[in-house]
Amino acid sequence: MAATDLVTVETFANPLDAHLVELRFASAGIPAAVLDDHITTLQPLWVPMIGGARVAVAARDVDRAKRILDRIAESRGAVGRCPECRSADCRLGIRWGVLAVLFLGFPIGPFRARSECRACGHRWWR
Numbered sequence: 001m002a003a004t005d006l007v008t009v010e011t012f013a014n015p016l017d018a019h020l021v022e023l024r025f026a027s028a029g030i031p032a033a034v035l036d037d038h039i040t041t042l043q044p045l046w047v048p049m050i051g052g053a054r055v056a057v058a059a060r061d062v063d064r065a066k067r068i069l070d071r072i073a074e075s076r077g078a079v080g081r082c083p084e085c086r087s088a089d090c091r092l093g094i095r096w097g098v099l100a101v102l103f104l105g106f107p108i109g110p111f112r113a114r115s116e117c118r119a120c121g122h123r124w125w126r
């Protein structure tokens with residue numbers, strides 16, 4: 001697999017997460033490479049500049065790899081991808097009901113959190 005054929009499908013601040021995803025891809029028969037993991041380990045403060053450890057696959061495997069990443073995100077209860085534009089640049093809102101119970105002793109507001117896509121602005125409840 002030549003380096004020019006590789007497509008980055010996900011980046012991680014923690015290189016161990018990148019290697020776990022590499023193993024998950026391998027178990028699905030998708031050859032993958034973890035790039036920039038050494039510099040991310042040695043210089044973690046550089047992660048915002050270099051983007052972290054990258055998991056890359058061959059262009060022909062990108063769709064399958066992204067479906068696996070979606071399943072991983074859903075199984076971990078992560079914010080996941082935007083249902084409208086499929087962007088991974090999403091954030092999870094505050095569970096106000098849980099906070100109210102913790103600090104006030106009674107619930108105010110929803111127990112579910114609202115996710116927001118930073119790419120397209122779409123909002124949805126989780």
Ligand SMILES: [Zn+2]
Binds near residue numbers: 087117122
């Ligand atoms: Zn979106």
